[in-house]
């Protein structure tokens with residue numbers, strides 16, 4: 001029966017008859033719009049380039065999911081967009097490029113340089129409604145990080161190189177390690193130097209994998225980790241031959257190189273009967289939990305243990321009892337690869353809350369809203385000034401709190417964060433080192449040129465904002481550095 005309005009005419013109230021696509025009773029002109037079974041019909045423009053065609057076929061659905069939404073919520077959380085306000089560097093553009101390539105309007109040469117502008121932090125994926133809404137039902141996730149990795153791989157495969165990436169990966173291939181120290185030689189003869197005097201065997205069921213930045217530059221981090229493990233009576237060994245995990249090469253698109261490194265490390269683990277890998281660096285953790293299973297499938301049957309989670313568990317079980325007070329006011333920097341990409345943010349806070357003397361001012365920003373350091377995804381290789389700007393922004397957020405210290409759980413983030421910390425008079429410390437201090441361990445090793453410069457400053461009196469306002473020694477206003485405070 002047709003509803004009538006007050007005048008007796010047929011009702012036109014849309015609420016009475018809301019339009020539902022696909023209803024048989026829909027007027028034909030509306031049915032017309034929903035007739036096709038395909039939401040996005042396959043474009044019939046033939047792509048001559050086989051590699052581009054395969055790339056487009058793999059990523060077109062993810063691309064159209066974004067392209068047809070057009071809301072660009074991801075811009076609010078993308079560290080590169082926040083900093084540059086450049087639409088070409090946005091996750092939306094990364095997806096739109098795929099659509100352009102499918103239609104034959106763009107080639108990888110046209111867009112390869114844009115894909116440099118991504119730290120692969122994963123914030124966009126968490127912010128994206130395509131993940132939030134449909135993810136609940138279909139476990140669908142807008143895979144922007146993977147699209148960026150695939151686009152960079154397509155570029156390399158097509159002979160389109162970014163000069164920084166190209167030379168960085170060529171030098172890494174030469175040395176089998178990331179050339180984190182510029183021209184300083186790195187290799188198998190020096191990769192275990194960080195462990196000098198700690199009496200750790202090589203090989204065994206459980207292996208501590210120490211990433212390149214930590215093994216060669218910030219050696220105080222692995223030394224602290226090893227000594228905490230020893231204090232807890234946890235048995236472990238060192239890698240027989242350790243090459244780079246291959247994660248950075250994979251992130252920059254040098255996939256064959258990444259896979260060769262992975263195969264070498266797998267062979268080393270097999271040779272030493274390893275069943276478990278302990279990892280202190282979030283970048284290694286991503287490589288071992290996401291890249292390696294893709295390379296080796298079911299053959300990758302090793303357990304991957306993140307050290308900061310292991311330490312949280314040991315504190316819970318009473319195997320570790322931090323009892324030396326550490327007099328600092330801190331906030332915590334969530335490494336993107338732990339927090340945004342793996343959902344690990346509770347355990348580091350558990351570790352920090354167990355350390356006596358710490359005043360913990362959390363930023364109350366986790367998941368997609370937490371701040372990026374700008375150090376990941378190879379951004380610092382091609383655009384160091386952008387990494388520095390993102391780090392500076394992150395430190396300015398810390399500076400708004402009453403803290404004197406930013407604690408990170410990622411060795412890679414600590415160099416740019418520490419440099420940015422100079423401007424706001426905030427030290428950047430590593431969570432593993434801080435825990436070692438509170439366990440009475442004097443770890444030794446180096447924090448690298450950058451870290452040691454900050455660490456040598458006097459830290460006394462009121463924390464953070466109050467000290468900065470008072471202009472006390474150790475502030476960023478040109479005051480003199482003091483002696484090391486022995487805090488780690």
Ligand code: SF4
Nearest residue numbers: 066072073074092128
């Ligand atoms: S939030 Fe997701 S769908 Fe929306 S523009 Fe960003 S990547 Fe695309």
